[in-house]
Amino acid sequence: MDYLVTHSPALIVALPLLAAFAIPLISRLGPRVRAVLCLAVLGLVAALVAILAVDVHAVGIRLYTFGATAPEMALPGGYMVPVRIMFEVDGMSIFMGIVITTVAVASLIYSLQFLNGQTGQARFYSLMMLLYVGMMGLAFTGDMFNMFVFLEIASIAGTGLAAYRTNMADAVEGGFKYIVISAVSALMVLLAIGILYAQYNVLSIAALAHYMQYTTLDMMALGLLAGAFVMKLAGVPLHMWAPDTYTVAPAGTTPMILAASYTSMYALYRITFTLYGGHIDTAAIGWIVIIVGVLSMFVGVMMAVHQTDIKRMMAYHAISQGGYMLLGVGVGLAVIADPVALANYGRDAMNGGIFHIINHVFYKAMLFMTAEAIFFRVGTRDTNKMGGLARNMKWTAIFYAIGALAISGIPPFNGFASKLLIYQTVLSFNPVLSVIAMFVSLVTLASFAKVFYSAFTGPEMPGYKEVREVPKSMLIGMGILAACIILFGIFPGLIVDTIVAPATEALINQAPYINAVMGAAP
Amino acid sequence: MLSRIVRTVSNQLIVFVLIFGLYLIMHGHDSPGGGFQGGAVVASGVAMLLVAFGSGEIIQWLHVRRLTVVACIGALVFIAIAFAGTGTTFFYNFLLGTPIFGGVPPPGPGHGHVWSGGIIPLMEIAIGFIVMAGLSAVVLAMARFSGGKEIEE
Numbered sequence: 001m002d003y004l005v006t007h008s009p010a011l012i013v014a015l016p017l018l019a020a021f022a023i024p025l026i027s028r029l030g031p032r033v034r035a036v037l038c039l040a041v042l043g044l045v046a047a048l049v050a051i052l053a054v055d056v057h058a059v060g061i062r063l064y065t066f067g068a069t070a071p072e073m074a075l076p077g078g079y080m081v082p083v084r085i086m087f088e089v090d091g092m093s094i095f096m097g098i099v100i101t102t103v104a105v106a107s108l109i110y111s112l113q114f115l116n117g118q119t120g121q122a123r124f125y126s127l128m129m130l131l132y133v134g135m136m137g138l139a140f141t142g143d144m145f146n147m148f149v150f151l152e153i154a155s156i157a158g159t160g161l162a163a164y165r166t167n168m169a170d171a172v173e174g175g176f177k178y179i180v181i182s183a184v185s186a187l188m189v190l191l192a193i194g195i196l197y198a199q200y201n202v203l204s205i206a207a208l209a210h211y212m213q214y215t216t217l218d219m220m221a222l223g224l225l226a227g228a229f230v231m232k233l234a235g236v237p238l239h240m241w242a243p244d245t246y247t248v249a250p251a252g253t254t255p256m257i258l259a260a261s262y263t264s265m266y267a268l269y270r271i272t273f274t275l276y277g278g279h280i281d282t283a284a285i286g287w288i289v290i291i292v293g294v295l296s297m298f299v300g301v302m303m304a305v306h307q308t309d310i311k312r313m314m315a316y317h318a319i320s321q322g323g324y325m326l327l328g329v330g331v332g333l334a335v336i337a338d339p340v341a342l343a344n345y346g347r348d349a350m351n352g353g354i355f356h357i358i359n360h361v362f363y364k365a366m367l368f369m370t371a372e373a374i375f376f377r378v379g380t381r382d383t384n385k386m387g388g389l390a391r392n393m394k395w396t397a398i399f400y401a402i403g404a405l406a407i408s409g410i411p412p413f414n415g416f417a418s419k420l421l422i423y424q425t426v427l428s429f430n431p432v433l434s435v436i437a438m439f440v441s442l443v444t445l446a447s448f449a450k451v452f453y454s455a456f457t458g459p460e461m462p463g464y465k466e467v468r469e470v471p472k473s474m475l476i477g478m479g480i481l482a483a484c485i486i487l488f489g490i491f492p493g494l495i496v497d498t499i500v501a502p503a504t505e506a507l508i509n510q511a512p513y514i515n516a517v518m519g520a521a522p
Numbered sequence: 523m524l525s526r527i528v529r530t531v532s533n534q535l536i537v538f539v540l541i542f543g544l545y546l547i548m549h550g551h552d553s554p555g556g557g558f559q560g561g562a563v564v565a566s567g568v569a570m571l572l573v574a575f576g577s578g579e580i581i582q583w584l585h586v587r588r589l590t591v592v593a594c595i596g597a598l599v600f601i602a603i604a605f606a607g608t609g610t611t612f613f614y615n616f617l618l619g620t621p622i623f624g625g626v627p628p629p630g631p632g633h634g635h636v637w638s639g640g641i642i643p644l645m646e647i648a649i650g651f652i653v654m655a656g657l658s659a660v661v662l663a664m665a666r667f668s669g670g671k672e673i674e675e
Contacts, residue, residue, distance in 0.1 A: 007608055007611075007612065010608070010611070010612035011608075011612075014601060014604065014605065014612060017601055018598065018601045018602075018605075021594045021597035021598050021601070022594070022598060024590055024591070024594045025591065025594050025595070025598075064611070064612075065611065066611060066612055066613040067607070067611060067612075067613040067614050067615060068610075068611050068614075069610060069611070069614070070610070070611070071611050
C-alpha cells in the first residue's frame with residue numbers, strides 16, 4: 001500500500017502508456033481480450049487516482065522525481081536547482097486527475113459496443129490510452145518542458161481520434177483543424193519555454209516561480225503561453241476549431257477531447273497562478289480572463305441557438321460553458337490581492353469556476369454521448385430529421401433530459417450548484433456580469449429544450465419505427481456520468497469541500513508548490 | 523523505379539546508411555546521436571530504397587503491420603526498463619556501476635566502453651527500434667497513399 005501511494009504519480013501515467021503499446025499486439029488475440037485489458041488498466045489506474053487523491057487530501061503535495069534515489073528528493077545533495085524531471089501533484093492536479101479519469105472510464109465503457117464492426121479499433125484504443133496519458137501527464141507534471149511533451153502527446157492522440165472516421169470527409173477536416181491549432185499552440189508554448197529557460201536556466205515550474213523576475217521577456221512568455229492555452233481551451237475569439245472537431249469525433253472520444261481542452265485550462269491556471277503568481281498585475285489579468293470568459297459565454301450560446309446539427313450545437317455550448325469557468329476564476333484572480341474581497345466572494349467565485357469544470361465535463365460528456373447514441377441508431381445529426389425518438393430510446397431520452405437540465409442550471413442537478421456559486425459571487429463583484437451569466441443560462445435552456453422537443457417528442461416518424469435502444473455498454477457509460485451528475489447535484493457541499501476547495505487553495509497560495517521543490521535549497 | 527545507376531548506387535549505399543544509423547543508436551548515450559537520430563537515419567535509408575526501386579517492390583518485403591509490431595515491442599521494452607527501476611523510482615538507473623559483460627565500466631564517456639551509461643544505452647536501443655520501425659511505416663504508408671491504395675489493416 002505504501003509502495004502504491006509513493007509510486008502512484010508515476011504508475012498512473014506509466015500503466016496506460018504500457019497498455020497503449022501493448023494494445024496493437026494484444027488485439028491479435030481478439031477484441032474480447034483487448035477490452036478486458038483496457039478495462040483492467042483503466043480500472044487499476046482509477047483506483048490509483050483514488051488512493052493518490054486521498055493521500056493528497058490528507059498529507060498535501062506529493063512529489064515524484066524520476067530517476068532519483070528517492071521519489072521526494074527533488075534536489076540532489078548540494079544542488080541549488082532541480083535537475084530531474086518531476087511530477088508534482090497538488091490539490092489542483094489531483095482535481096483534474098479525477099475529472100479526466102472518470103470521463104476516460106465512462107468513454108471507454110461507452111466505446112466498447114459503440115465501435116462494434118468498425119475497422120482500426122486497435123489504433124482507436126491505443127490512441128485513447130495515449131490521450132489519457134497526455135492529459136494526466138499535463139495535469140501532474142512539475143516541469144515546463146515535460147508539459148510541452150505531454151501537450152503534444154495529447155494533441156496528436158486527440159487528432160487521430162477526431163479523424164477516426166476517415167470515411168467521412170468532415171472528420172478529416174475536423175482532425176486537420178485540431179492538429180493545426182495544436183501545432184500552433186505547441187510552438188507558442190515551446191517558444192515561451194525557450195524564453196524562460198534562456199533567462200533562468202531551469203525548467204521546473206517551482207524553480208522558475210522561485211526565481212521569477214518578471215522582466216519584459218517574461219511578459220512575452222506569459223502572453224505566448226496564455227494565448228496558446230486559450231486557443232486550446234476554445235475561448236472566444238480562438239474557438240473556431242472546437243465546433244468542427246467536437247462534432248466529428250466519435251462519441252467515445254468527444255468527451256476525452258473535451259477533457260483535453262479543460263486540461264489546457266488547468267495549464268493556463270497553473271501558469272498564471274503558480275508560475276507568475278505574485279508578479280503579475282492581477283486586476284488587469286483578471287479582467288482579461290473575465291472578458292474572454294464573458295465573450296465565450298455570450299458568443300458560444302448565440303452561435304448554438306440556431307444550429308441544427310445536434311453535436312455542433314453542443315460544441316458551441318461547450319465554448320459557452322467554458323466561459324463560466326473563466327468568469328469564476330477571473331473574478332477570483334482580479335481580487336486576489338485584496339484579502340477582504342477574496343474572503344467575501346473571490347474564493348467562492350474560484351470555487352464556482354473550478355467546480356464548474358468537473359460539472360461541465362460530466363454533463364457535456366454525457367450529452368455528447370446521447371447525441372452520438374442518436375447518430376448510432378438513426379444515422380443523422382440533423383435535428384430537423386429526428387422526431388419521436390423517446391418512444392424507442394427511453395434511456396437515451398432520460399439521459400439527454402438530465403444533461404439538458406444540468407447544463408441549464410436547474411436544481412437538483414450539478415450545473416445548478418456551480419452556476420449558483422458563480423452568480424452569487426459575481427453579483428458582489430459586478431452585477432452586470434452576473435446578469436449576462438443568467439441570461440446565457442436561459443438561452444442555453446431554450447436551445448436544449450428546442451432540441452429535446454424536435455428529437456425526442458412528437459409523433460412516431462415512419463422511418464424510425466425500427467429504431468431500438470442503444471447497446472448496454474453505451475448505456476452504462478452514460479449511466480456512470482448521469483449518476484455523478486445527480487450525486488454532485490445533491491451533495492455539492494461535500495464535493496466543494498473535499499476536492500474543489502483544495503484545488504482553489506492550491507491556486508491562490510503558490511508557496512507550498514514552490515517550497516515542495518525549493519524548500520531544501522541551500 | 524529509377525535508372526540502373528541510381529539503383530546500383532543505392533544498393534551499395536544502404537549498407538553504409540544502416541551501419542551509420544545503428545552506430546548512432548549504439549553510441550547515443552556518450553556521443554552526439556541517439557535512438558531517435560539513428561532510427562531516423564535508418565528510416566531515411568528505407569525512403570531512399572522507395573525512391574530508387576518504387577513502392578511496389580519494397581512493399582512486398584516490408585510490411586507496415588510487421589513494422590508496427592517492432593515499434594510496439596520497442597516501446598514496451600523502453601517502458602519495461604523504466605518499470606524495472608521502480609524498486610527505487612521510475613526510470614531509476616539501476617544498472618549504473620554494475621558489471622555488464624564482465625567488468626564494471628566507468629560512468630561517462632570513455633574510450634572502448636559502450637556500456638558506461640547503465641540503462642541509458644538499452645533505452646536508446648529501444649527508442650531506435652521504435653523510430654526505425656515507426657518512421658519506416660510512415661514513409662511506406664505515404665508511398666502507398668500516394669499510389670492511391672488503401673493501407674493494410
